[in-house]
Amino acid sequence: MTMTAQQRPPTGRGTLVLDVRDLSVRIRTEHGWTGIVDGVNLAVHAGETVGLVGESGSGKTVTSLAVMRLLPDNARISGAVRLGGRDIMSLPEKELDRVRGVEMAMIFQEPRRSLNPVFTVGEQVAESVRRHRGASRKEAWARAVELLDLVGIPDPGRRAHNHPHEFSGGMCQRVMLAMALACDPKVLIADEPTTALDVTVQRQVLSLIHDIQQQLGLGVLLITHDLGVVAEVCDRAAVMYAGRIVEEAPVTQLFDAPGHPYTAGLLHAMPDPVRHAERMAVIPGRVPPPHEFPQACRFAPRCPYAVEECSQHVVPLRQTGPDHSVRCARTGEIELGDAFYD
Numbered sequence: 053m054t055m056t057a058q059q060r061p062p063t064g065r066g067t068l069v070l071d072v073r074d075l076s077v078r079i080r081t082e083h084g085w086t087g088i089v090d091g092v093n094l095a096v097h098a099g100e101t102v103g104l105v106g107e108s109g110s111g112k113t114v115t116s117l118a119v120m121r122l123l124p125d126n127a128r129i130s131g132a133v134r135l136g137g138r139d140i141m142s143l144p145e146k147e148l149d150r151v152r153g154v155e156m157a158m159i160f161q162e163p164r165r166s167l168n169p170v171f172t173v174g175e176q177v178a179e180s181v182r183r184h185r186g187a188s189r190k191e192a193w194a195r196a197v198e199l200l201d202l203v204g205i206p207d208p209g210r211r212a213h214n215h216p217h218e219f220s221g222g223m224c225q226r227v228m229l230a231m232a233l234a235c236d237p238k239v240l241i242a243d244e245p246t247t248a249l250d251v252t253v254q255r256q257v258l259s260l261i262h263d264i265q266q267q268l269g270l271g272v273l274l275i276t277h278d279l280g281v282v283a284e285v286c287d288r289a290a291v292m293y294a295g296r297i298v299e300e301a302p303v304t305q306l307f308d309a310p311g312h313p314y315t316a317g318l319l320h321a322m323p324d325p326v327r328h329a330e331r332m333a334v335i336p337g338r339v340p341p342p343h344e345f346p347q348a349c350r351f352a353p354r355c356p357y358a359v360e361e362c363s364q365h366v367v368p369l370r371q372t373g374p375d376h377s378v379r380c381a382r383t384g385e386i387e388l389g390d391a392f393y394d
Contacts, residue, residue, distance in 0.1 A: 066098030069238045069271040070119075070156070075131035077111075077118050083343035085128070088114050090295045092131075093369075096239060096271040101262070103274045103286035103303070105318075109339040111295040112275045116241050119273075120158055121148060136238060154184050157232035161244035163224040167216040173227045174200070174212025180234040199230035204260055222253035226260065233264065240265070243275040258285050279322055283307060288375075291315045294339055294350035297369060301376040311378035313355045316388040349381065357386050 077089040089111045096102045104112050118129050121140065132139050135155055140148060152158075160166050168176060177196035181187050187195065193212070200208035203226040216224055225245060232240055242261060246254035262285055265272050274286060282289050282303060290300040291314065299312040310316045320333035337354040346352060352362040362381050369379045 066100065066269065066271075068095060069098050069136060070094070070096040070273065071132075071134040072119060073132040073134070075115065075118060075129070075133065077114055077123065077130075078128045079123075079342075080126040080128075081343065086342045087345065088295055088342050089118060092292075092295075092297055094273070094290060094297075096273050098238070098269050098271050099265065100288070101265065101272040101274055101286045103276060103282040103289040104292055105276055105279060105282050105289055106292035107318075107339050108277060109294075109341075110292045112277075112292055113243055115292070116158065116243050116273065116275050119241065120152060120156065122152075122158075150184070153180060153232075153237070154235040155237055156239040156241070157235075157237040158241040158243065159225070159228045159232050159245055161247040163228040164216060164221065166228060167224060169216055172213050172215055173219065177212075177227065177230050177234060180231050184235045195234065196230070199233060200227070202233070202264065203227070203230045204256075205230075220253075222249055222257060225249065225257050229257075229261065229264070233268070236268065237270070239271045239273065241273045241275070244277070245274075246276075246278075246281065254281075255284075261285070279318055291318070294345050295342065296350060296379065297377075298351065298379045299377065300369070301373075305373070305376055310388060311372055311376065311383055312351075312380050313357050313386075313388060314351045349379075357382055357388075 072092060072094040075089060075092040076087065078085045078087050092115055094102065094104070104115065106112055117123050119133050121129070123129065129141065131141070133141050135151065140151055143151065167173070174193060174196045177199055178192035181192040181195045182189070197208045197212050200212055205211050205223060205226055219227065245261065246257055249257060258281065261272065264270065276282060286303050288300065288302050289306050290297050291312065292298070293314050299306065299310065299315045306315065307319065310319055317333065317335040321335060323332070335354055346363065348365055349358070349362040349367055352358040355362070359382070367379050367381045369377045370383065372378050372383055
C-alpha cells in the first residue's frame, strides 16, 4: 500500500445513507458496566467509502457491531443509527431482521469462520436470497451464481457446488461479499476484510469492493488498522482511539495535515523507506483496556505534546476547517513534527 493518499478526482457526495449520532456502548464485565464506545458520530453517503481506523483495542469492531445491533445481551447501546432516514435502534428484532442483510450488510474478517463448512458456497449465498427475497430454490440458485460471477469467482456455475474448504482465503472473502450483496444493500460495512490475506490478494479484494461500490452506488464503512488501506481506497477517514473519534477529515487532508497527535503518530509509524531510512517512529505505551480509559483526553498518557490541561477535562471534537474535525486541547497551538522519534 502507498504511504500517501492518492489524489482522486473530486466527487459530490451522494445521498446520506448511514447517519450515526452519539453512539455509545457499555458492556457488563467483571469490572461492572464498562464504556467501550463513547459518543461516536459517523456519516456515510452513497458511493462514498469512509474508513474507521485505529489500533487494535480502539473500539472499531464494537462500533460496527453496534451499528448492526449484533452485540450480545450483556451490551447496552445508546444513540441513533439512521439508515435511509429511519432510526433502526428503535426497531423490534423481527423488523430489524428485515433490515440486516437487505438495506445494510456486513462482511467480517477471517471469512472461513463465517462460512458453514457443511454447505456449498452456492447454497449459502442462495439461502440469503431465499430468506430475504422469498425466491424459489431455482431463482435463488441462479441469483447465487450471478453474484459469484459478479465478485470475480471463475466458472461460478461449477464453483457454486464447492465447499468453503475448496476455496482460498481470498476466494472465501469474495463469497462473503457475494452474500452481503445478495439483496442489493445501500450500506456495506467491511470489518478488516483483508486480514490474513497476502498483499496481492488484499489489493484484489479492495479493488473488487471499490469496483462493485462504483457499479452499485454503495456507501461503504471500512474498518481497518492499516492507514495504507485508507490511503488506497477511502474518501474520508475517522481516526478512533480508546472508544472515541479523535479526528475526522477527507483522506488527503488527513495525510497532508493531521491535526491530532495520535493521527500524526500513526502516520509516522507507517513503513516509509525514505523517512525511515534509519529508524521508524513508535507511539509509546499501548491502548488501555476499557476499564482503565482516562476520563479526560484518553491519549494524554501516550502523547508527547500533553500538558496538565489535557488530563483535566473532556475535549469535544471541534471543527478546525472545512470537513475537518479534531479532538485535542492544543489544536492550533502545536506543530506536529517528529516528536514520536525522540
